[in-house]
Amino acid sequence: xxxxxxxxxxxxxxLVALLLVAGFTLHLDLRVRSEFEGRRFALPARIFARxxxxxxxxxxxxxxxxxELRDLGYKYAGQGESGWFVRRDDGLEIAVRPFVFWxxxxxxxxxxxxxxxxxxxxxxxxxxxxLPLARLDxxxxxxxxxxxxxxxxxxxxxxxxxxxxxxxxxxxxxxxFSHAGFDPRGLARAAVSLVSGRVQGGSTLTQQLxxxxxxxxxxxxxxxxxxxxxxxxxxxxxxxxxILETYLNEIYLGQDRDRAIHGIGLAAQFYFGKQVQYLTLxxxxxxxxxxxxxxLYDPHRHPARALERRNLVLRETREQxxxxxxxxxxxxxSALNVNSKPSMGTSPYPAFLQLVHRxxxxxxxxxxxxxxxLRIFTTLDPQVQGAAERALTRRLAQFDKEKxxxxxxxxxxxxxxxxxxxxxxxxxxxxxxxxxxxxxxLDAARPVGSLLKPAVYLxxxxxxxxxxxxxxxxxxxxxxxxxxxxxxxxxxYDKKYHGAVPLRTALAQSYNVATARLxxxxxxxxxxxxxxxxxxxxxxQPYAATLLGAVDLSPLEVAQMYxxxxxxxxxxxxxxxxxxxxxxxxxxxxxPLAVEQAFAPEPMYLITAALQGVVREGTAQGxxxxxxxxxxxxxxxxxTDEQRDAWFAxxxxxxxxxxxxxxDDNRAAKLSGAAAALPVWGEMMAALDPExxxxxxxxxxxxxxxxxxxxxxxxxxxxxxxxxxxxxxxAPQERAPCSSGLDAAAEAVDATVQKAKSWLExxxxx
Amino acid sequence: xxxxxVLLALLAGCATPPEPGPETPPVTEPLPEAQQRRESVAIxxxxxxxxxxxxxxxxxxxAASLERALRIEPRNPRLWQELARVxxxxxxxxxAESLAARPNSWAGSDSGLRAENQRLIEQARQAAx
Numbered sequence: 001x002x003x004x005x006x007x008x009x010x011x012x013x014x015l016v017a018l019l020l021v022a023g024f025t026l027h028l029d030l031r032v033r034s035e036f037e038g039r040r041f042a043l044p045a046r047i048f049a050r051x052x053x054x055x056x057x058x059x060x061x062x063x064x065x066x067x068e069l070r071d072l073g074y075k076y077a078g079q080g081e082s083g084w085f086v087r088r089d090d091g092l093e094i095a096v097r098p099f100v101f102w103x104x105x106x107x108x109x110x111x112x113x114x115x116x117x118x119x120x121x122x123x124x125x126x127x128x129x130x131l132p133l134a135r136l137d138x139x140x141x142x143x144x145x146x147x148x149x150x151x152x153x154x155x156x157x158x159x160x161x162x163x164x165x166x167x168x169x170x171x172x173x174x175x176x177f178s179h180a181g182f183d184p185r186g187l188a189r190a191a192v193s194l195v196s197g198r199v200q201g202g203s204t205l206t207q208q209l210x211x212x213x214x215x216x217x218x219x220x221x222x223x224x225x226x227x228x229x230x231x232x233x234x235x236x237x238x239x240x241x242x243i244l245e246t247y248l249n250e251i252y253l254g255q256d257r258d259r260a261i262h263g264i265g266l267a268a269q270f271y272f273g274k275q276v277q278y279l280t281l282x283x284x285x286x287x288x289x290x291x292x293x294x295x296l297y298d299p300h301r302h303p304a305r306a307l308e309r310r311n312l313v314l315r316e317t318r319e320q321x322x323x324x325x326x327x328x329x330x331x332x333x334s335a336l337n338v339n340s341k342p343s344m345g346t347s348p349y350p351a352f353l354q355l356v357h358r359x360x361x362x363x364x365x366x367x368x369x370x371x372x373x374l375r376i377f378t379t380l381d382p383q384v385q386g387a388a389e390r391a392l393t394r395r396l397a398q399f400d401k402e403k404x405x406x407x408x409x410x411x412x413x414x415x416x417x418x419x420x421x422x423x424x425x426x427x428x429x430x431x432x433x434x435x436x437x438x439x440x441x442l443d444a445a446r447p448v449g450s451l452l453k454p455a456v457y458l459x460x461x462x463x464x465x466x467x468x469x470x471x472x473x474x475x476x477x478x479x480x481x482x483x484x485x486x487x488x489x490x491x492x493y494d495k496k497y498h499g500a501v502p503l504r505t506a507l508a509q510s511y512n513v514a515t516a517r518l519x520x521x522x523x524x525x526x527x528x529x530x531x532x533x534x535x536x537x538x539x540x541q542p543y544a545a546t547l548l549g550a551v552d553l554s555p556l557e558v559a560q561m562y563x564x565x566x567x568x569x570x571x572x573x574x575x576x577x578x579x580x581x582x583x584x585x586x587x588x589x590x591x592p593l594a595v596e597q598a599f600a601p602e603p604m605y606l607i608t609a610a611l612q613g614v615v616r617e618g619t620a621q622g623x624x625x626x627x628x629x630x631x632x633x634x635x636x637x638x639x640t641d642e643q644r645d646a647w648f649a650x651x652x653x654x655x656x657x658x659x660x661x662x663x664d665d666n667r668a669a670k671l672s673g674a675a676a677a678l679p680v681w682g683e684m685m686a687a688l689d690p691e692x693x694x695x696x697x698x699x700x701x702x703x704x705x706x707x708x709x710x711x712x713x714x715x716x717x718x719x720x721x722x723x724x725x726x727x728x729x730x731a732p733q734e735r736a737p738c739s740s741g742l743d744a745a746a747e748a749v750d751a752t753v754q755k756a757k758s759w760l761e762x763x764x765x766x
Numbered sequence: 767x768x769x770x771x772v773l774l775a776l777l778a779g780c781a782t783p784p785e786p787g788p789e790t791p792p793v794t795e796p797l798p799e800a801q802q803r804r805e806s807v808a809i810x811x812x813x814x815x816x817x818x819x820x821x822x823x824x825x826x827x828x829a830a831s832l833e834r835a836l837r838i839e840p841r842n843p844r845l846w847q848e849l850a851r852v853x854x855x856x857x858x859x860x861x862a863e864s865l866a867a868r869p870n871s872w873a874g875s876d877s878g879l880r881a882e883n884q885r886l887i888e889q890a891r892q893a894a895x
Contacts, residue, residue, distance in 0.1 A: 055807070056807055102830065103827055103831070132810065132812075133808045421833075421836065421840065570868055579830075592833065592861075593836065594861055595864045595865060596860075597867050597868075696871045696874065
C-alpha cells in the first residue's frame, strides 16, 4: 500500500519534473529559434557604386581601370571563371564577374580591352568579336545597418573561402560537421575543469553561437547547461551550413573604438579592407586565431602575439591535411598585412552614404532599409572620388603646415557631379575621409561670397536691351541707403575703385562695388528670383548685401545652383541613386533623369562665356597651372569676409565641381578662394582628364568684334579686338575710331553669308 | 550639303579679308565629330534595345537604356529626343516637353531633328491639357 502510494508520488513527481523540463526546453526552443531567425534575416541594404562601363572611346587610362579592378578584388593573373585580369599586348584581359543588375543578370564573361592615348581603343569578347559595351560589377560601398552600433557585412557561406572554414574547424571544433551540437569529449574535459573549480573550454561552434545570443558572458553551471540544450535544439532545427553561416556572421572579432566588430565580413573589411571572398589563407588564419581572444590577439596592438597565434592556426590546419605543406609554409612566411590605419566605418565613403541615406529616407521606411536586404545602385564614381580625396588631402596638409594656425586644422568639402545629368559622382564631407561624422558638404551652411555673383550677372544679361557683356559698369564709390537697413558701402577686394569697367571684366575680376551697383539697379528681388530658379530653395534675405554673397549655403546647394548653369539653363535635381532592387534583383524603384527648363538658352550662353572669362583672364587664371587653356573651363572663385571661407565652383565639358575650405569654428583662414579652393579643384579635375567645355551657340546669339579700348564695334584694324557673343541685335551699333571702312564691309559680307547660309539650310534641309 | 559647302567657301573666299587668329572664340568650336562617331558603336546597341523595349511596352527598361547611353554621350541630341518620346508614352508630359527642348541647342543645323523636337513638345503640351 505504502509502496503503491510511493510509486504514485514518484510517478507524479516524475511527470511534474518531465513537464518542467519539457516546458523549459520548449521555452529555450522558442528562444533559440527566434534569436537564430532574427539574426539570419535582418539584412541591411547594400549600396553599390556606379558600375564602370567600358566602351570604345571612353576616356580612362589603363592604370585607372587596373586600380578599379583591384578595388573590386579582381586578382592579377588569377584563375577560374571570373574575378581576375591580366595585361595583354596593349591592354587588358578581364574575366568579368557575373552580377545581377537592375536590368537583369549579366553572366560572367571574358573581355579584351585595348587602350590608346588614355582612352579605350577596342573592346572584344573571348572569341575576338567586337563588343559595344562591357559593364563591370559595381563596387560595394557599404550598407545601412540595424541600430545599436551593430555594424555588419553579412556574408553567405558560399562567399567564405574554404581555407577559412577549414582553419576554423581545425582550431575551434574538429568534429563540427559530425556532432549533434556538443562534443562529448569536450564536455568531459569541461566536467574535469569544473571539478577544479573553473568552467571553461570544450565549446563547439554551435555552443559558441548560442553563447552569443546572451548578452552577458556569465560562466555558471546553469548557463552552461542551458547553452548545451539550446545547441542541441539548434542542431535539430537547422543544418550545419546554416549554423556555420550564422556563426560566421555573429562571431566577435574585435573593437573599433565604440563599435564592435561582429562577423567575418566586417572583420575582413576592417582588418584587410577586403571582401571576405578574397581573404588569403594567412589572413583567414589570423582571423580564426582571433576568435579565442580578439583583444589578446589584436594584430594592431599585439602584432607579435597575433603572428604567433596565426602560425599556430596554420599548423593545426595543416595537421588536418586540408592545406598542403607548401601553402602552409608560404602563409607562415607572410607578414600580418593588416590595414595600417583601420577604416573608421564599414563604408570607405561615409559622406556619400549619408547623402544616399537621406535620399532613400524620402521613399523608404527606415526599418525596411535596415532589414530587407535592398540593393541600392548609386552614382558614386570611385575614380572621381579618389581624385577629389587625393587633391583635398594633399592641399589641406600643405595649408595647415604653411599657416600653422593650430588645432583643429583646416576643413574642406567637395562635391562633384556629372555636368549634364546632375548625378553626384563624388562627395567629401570633411578631411577625415573615412569618419562618418559631421558632413560639411551637406550640413555646413557657409556664406558663399562671390559665388552668388553669376546670378546677378545672369539677371542682368537676361535683359539684352540694357546689359551685354560689353556694357560698361560703374565701379566708383557706392553708398546704398534703404529705409530700415544700415547704410551699406561695399569695397573691392583690392580696396581700390576701377571706374568704368566692361560687365564681363567686372565679373572676371569679381569687383564688389560694380556688382553691388548693378544688382541694386536691377533689383535685389529680381536677382533672388533667379537664384531660386537656379535651384536654391533656402530662404534668403532680400538685402543688398545678399548680392555679394551674405547668404549661407551648403556646398551641395551651391552645386545645385551651378548645375543649372552647366546644363545651359535646365534644372536637373542632383541625384545620388539610380535604382533600387530587392535582394533578388527585382526592380523596385528608379530615380530617373529629370530636367526642367528654367532659363532661355541665350542668357545662359552669355553667363557661361563670362565664367569662361573668369578662368581665362580673371580671378581664376591660376587654373592654367593645372588645366590647358583650350579646355575653356568656366568657374568662379569665392572668398568671404576676413577670408573665413574659400570657395571655388566651376565646370568642364563633363563635370561640375564645388570646393569649400575653411575652419569649423569660423576662424579667419587667411586664404582666398583662388589660393585655397582653386588648387584643389584644378588638381582634382586635371587628374580626371576633363573634356573641353564646348558650348553650342544658340540661334539667337551672334558674335561681334569689340574694340577693348572703347567697348564699341571693332574689327581687324583695332588692336586686341575681341569677338564677343551678343543676343542678336544687342551689340553696340557705333564703330570704334580705330575701326576702318574695311571692317564695316567685312561685317556686311559676313551678315550676307549668314543669311545665305540659313536660307540654303532651309532649302536643303541640312 | 556639298553645294552648300562649295558655295560658302566661294563666298567666304572672295569676300572676307584674311583674318589673323581664330575665326571664332574657343567657346563656339563644334563638337569633336571624330569622337562622336567613335562612340556610336556602344550607343547603337543601347538605342536598339531601347527601341525593342519600347515596342514591347517595357518603357522603364527603355528609359534606363537611354539614360545609360546618355551617360556615354550626354550631348547626343537623338538620345534626348528618344527619351522624350518614351516619357511621353509613360504619360510624363512635363518631362517629355523638357527633354525634347533640351537638345535643341546641340541639334545645330539639323532642322529635321529640331522640327521633330518641336512636334514632341506640342504633343506633350496637348496631352497635358
